[in-house]
Amino acid sequence: MTRTAFPRLAIIGGGPAGLMAAEAACAAGVAVDLYDAKGSVGRKFLLAGKGGLNLTHGEPRARFVERYGRRHGEVGRWLDAFDADALRAWAHGLGVETFAGSSGRVFPADLKAAPLLRAWLRRLRESGVTFHMHHRWLGWQAHDTLHFATPQGECAVPAKAVILALGGASWPQLGSDGAWVKPLQEMGIDIAPLQPANCGFELEWSEHLSSRFAGAPLKPVVAHWVDRRGVARSRQGEFVLSEYGIEGSLIYAIGAELREQIREHGEALLRLDLVPGYTEAALAERLAAPRGKHSIGDWLRRRAGLDAAKCALVFELADKPTLADPLALAARLKALPLRLRAPRPVAEAISTAGGVRLEALDEDLMLHARPGVFCAGEMLDWEAPTGGYLLTACFASGLIAGRGAARWLAA
Numbered sequence: 001m002t003r004t005a006f007p008r009l010a011i012i013g014g015g016p017a018g019l020m021a022a023e024a025a026c027a028a029g030v031a032v033d034l035y036d037a038k039g040s041v042g043r044k045f046l047l048a049g050k051g052g053l054n055l056t057h058g059e060p061r062a063r064f065v066e067r068y069g070r071r072h073g074e075v076g077r078w079l080d081a082f083d084a085d086a087l088r089a090w091a092h093g094l095g096v097e098t099f100a101g102s103s104g105r106v107f108p109a110d111l112k113a114a115p116l117l118r119a120w121l122r123r124l125r126e127s128g129v130t131f132h133m134h135h136r137w138l139g140w141q142a143h144d145t146l147h148f149a150t151p152q153g154e155c156a157v158p159a160k161a162v163i164l165a166l167g168g169a170s171w172p173q174l175g176s177d178g179a180w181v182k183p184l185q186e187m188g189i190d191i192a193p194l195q196p197a198n199c200g201f202e203l204e205w206s207e208h209l210s211s212r213f214a215g216a217p218l219k220p221v222v223a224h225w226v227d228r229r230g231v232a233r234s235r236q237g238e239f240v241l242s243e244y245g246i247e248g249s250l251i252y253a254i255g256a257e258l259r260e261q262i263r264e265h266g267e268a269l270l271r272l273d274l275v276p277g278y279t280e281a282a283l284a285e286r287l288a289a290p291r292g293k294h295s296i297g298d299w300l301r302r303r304a305g306l307d308a309a310k311c312a313l314v315f316e317l318a319d320k321p322t323l324a325d326p327l328a329l330a331a332r333l334k335a336l337p338l339r340l341r342a343p344r345p346v347a348e349a350i351s352t353a354g355g356v357r358l359e360a361l362d363e364d365l366m367l368h369a370r371p372g373v374f375c376a377g378e379m380l381d382w383e384a385p386t387g388g389y390l391l392t393a394c395f396a397s398g399l400i401a402g403r404g405a406a407r408w409l410a411a
Contacts, residue, residue, distance in 0.1 A: 008033055009405050010146060010159035012137045014041025015176070016391060017377025017398035018165030019120065020082075024402025025163075026127040030409060033157075034129055035148065036175065037136040042117045043174040044167070048391070049113025055091065056084040056388035058100040067389045069256055071382040074358050078396035081403075087392055094119040105388055137166070139183030144372070161372045161405045165398060168352025168378040169194045178352075180379065188369055190357045196349035197383040198390075200247030201258060201268070201340040209316050214243040216309035222273035223250055224335065227257050228264075236276060241309060245340065253385040256353065259343050271335040274310050284330035296323055304333060351390055353383040364404025365397060372408060376401035 009025050011018050014036035022032045034041070048054070057064060064084060068075040082090075088098045088106060096116045097109040108116055125131070138147040138154070146157040164184075167176025178194050185191055219238030227233050239248030251258070261268035275283055286303045300306040300314065315323075317336055322328045346352060356375050360367055365380075367373045376397040384390050 008159070009161050009163065009409060010035065010157065011163045011165060011402075012036075012135075012146070013165035013167060013175075013377070013379075014038070014131070015165060015167055015377060015394065016042070016045055017394040017401070018163065019124065020395045020398030021163045021165060021374075021376055021402035021405070022124055022129045023120075023127070024399045025406045026124070026129060028403060028406035028410075030406045032129045033132060035132045035135040035137065035146075035157075037134070038175045039133050041121070041131065041133075042113075044171055044176065045117060045391075046113050047171070047174060049111075052107055052111040053113040053116070054105050054107060054386070054388045054391070055098060056087045056106045056392045058084065058104045058106055064389070067384050067387070068382060068393065069384075071358065075382055075384075075393050075396075077363070078393060078400055082392075082396040082399045084388070084392055087395055090395075091116060094123065103387075137164075137180065137183075139186070161374070161409050163374040163376060163398075163401045163405055164379065165375070165377045165401070166379050168355060169346050170196065170349040170352050172347055176352075176378065178346075184356065189367060190360045192354040192357055192381045194346060194352050194354040195259060196343045196346040197255060197259075197353040198252040198350035198386050199255060199346075199348060200242055200344045201245050201251060201255075201262075202342045202344065203245040203338060203340060205241075205243070205245070206316060209241070209312055210243045213241050213309050213312050216241045216312075217248070218272075218274075218309055218313070220276055221250070222276045223254060224271040224273065225254065225257060225261075225269065228260055233257075241313070244344065246338070247344075249386060252350070253387075255343070255385070256383060258340055259353070262340060262342060268340040270338045270340060272313075272338060274306060274314070274333050274336055275304050277305070280330050280334045283333060284327050287326040287329055306333075350386060351383065352378055353381075355379045355381045357381045362404075364407065365401040366404055366408065372405075374401040374405050374408075 008031045011022050011034045022034050025032050065072050065076040091098050098106050100106050134151050135148040138149055141147045141156050146159050148155050166180040169178030181191055217238055217240050220236055222234055222236045224234045237250030239246050239250040258268040291299050297311045300311050318332050322332050358381055365374050365376055377394045
């Protein structure tokens with residue numbers, strides 16, 4: 001069936017989810033108009049690739065799906081349609097080879113996002129996607145008429161089917177500002193409050209630590225915490241000291257747990273093992289050796305292998321009696337307590353938790369309450385740590401919404 005046999009599909013949002021939805025709908029023969037508030041698409045995608053575009057992850061499927069936490073069942077079904085291997089094959093089809101690094105993270109061979117995005121946009125235009133830039137979605141004027149603000153004034157666009165791929169609320173300067181929440185709530189759509197995900201957390205540092213060690217990495221360390229079910233958990237990795245507290249990959253990986261603890265208890269307690277290579281007993285024995293004229297900082301470097309940043313953290317959180325007692329000091333180095341007060345604001349976060357609840361959508365990601373309106377990407381109520389998991393699920397949800405919208409139009 002040719003495209004002219006279908007009404008046109010409107011997609012609002014030019015991130016990975018919206019672009020993949022456009023590709024899937026075009027492949028099914030649907031003519032697509034894609035609208036975006038900015039002057040170009042894929043801005044956050046390009047930012048993600050600034051330090052090397054982490055497309056996906058090469059770990060086994062079962063472990064991969066677990067990264068999506070409480071929504072792993074729903075996201076796992078998206079991945080049945082488009083998983084990490086499919087994403088790599090898709091990139092290959094655009095002429096972009098990929099490789100898996102030592103951590104399992106998958107990157108384009110040149111590490112760059114721009115060449116992949118350029119090739120993708122060229123293929124989308126050749127497939128018939130029409131792009132409308134500087135169109136900020138304001139909601140609906142009527143049941144099937146979209147309302148946009150443009151540099152030339154407000155305009156109305158009839159649309160029998162719509163895919164919303166408007167992102168969350170992180171990095172609003174790139175286009176994802178969460179302004180879509182109000183018009184959807186006014187329609188009665190169930191939306192979980194937007195919260196920061198993959199973000200830093202705040203602590204009360206001294207001026208000395210925040211001014212001299214902001215940006216210093218801590219690696220390797222093991223984080224210990226108690227999850228929402230009361231189960232003791234631990235994870236090894238690395239993170240970074242910041243002016244306001246801590247951030248980095250290890251913190252992002254467990255951020256959902258930390259955020260919920262703060263919500264429920266007003267703070268989250270994280271205990272750090274700064275020297276995972278030693279048992280507490282072995283460490284105490286090493287620290288108990290005669291120190292002579294060595295300073296405590298030099299002694300910690302020599303006997304425990306601590307660098308300047310780890311030493312500064314110990315001095316920040318251990319009192320003088322603890323520093324003078326090898327047994328107490330060893331115990332503190334193996335379980336240094338960090339009391340996290342709050343996550344950083346959502347506008348600073350890498351991604352967003354919350355959004356349109358998946359229970360409000362059918363298996364094609366169409367709203368039960370609004371037939372013909374589909375949602376995809378980060379504006380849905382799921383989250384994942386960095387490492388390629390975010391992008392993979394955004395791509396997969398866009399594919400499902402695009403195929404679903406094409407079937408709905410055909411019917």
